[in-house]
Amino acid sequence: DARVTQTPRHKVTEMGQEVTMRCQPILGHNTVFWYRQTMMQGLELLAYFRNRAPLDDSGMPKDRFSAEMPDATLATLKIQPSEPRDSAVYFCASGLVTSSNSNQPQHFGDGTRLSIL
């Protein structure tokens, strides 16, 4: 089965350091999402892309977070500088959306567990 691949699976770093998380969506999917999951807030949408164009990044702290899709096989989420409150599990998901059916499932990767000391 095709899967969304996220790297690294775990990241521990000190506050102030730059963090880059990568996602390879399922081949052929045209929509990519970045989520953050914490015990307190649950799954929160940070940003999403359609055909590599950013559609919504209102959930993302713009002063330190940035999301890009350099090509159709790679999405990145960067945090600079990182802070302890950024500690969470970050998930990437991809899906195929058509004009006739927006109820398509989102396929999630297994996440990057980020700890900022």
Place this chain on the structure above:
Amino acid sequence: TQLLEQSPQFLSIQEGENLTVYCNSSSVFSSLQWYRQEPGEGPVLLVTVVTGGEVKKLKRLTFQFGDARKDSSLHITAAQTGDTGLYLCAGSGAGSYQLTFGKGTKLSVIP
């Protein structure tokens, strides 16, 4: 902002028991999805419901979408240890592929 409230937050039951978890909102959703998430993994889609009053069955799991499309429930019959996980509901508005997730119900099925 559309919010989804899930209850209970935690549920621990014995193997073989039945259970129901709920997903409620004051907003109308065009569709609602249920996902299950296991530790160390991402959520995996179980079902999508789109019609008010719709009932879908997936083996021992029964999903219902409320008539007004503001709420949903998941009923598990004769729970098994393999049902243990975090159950998440997620709703989308008309024409939107963006999902709003509830915080989930963490289910533990004890042998």
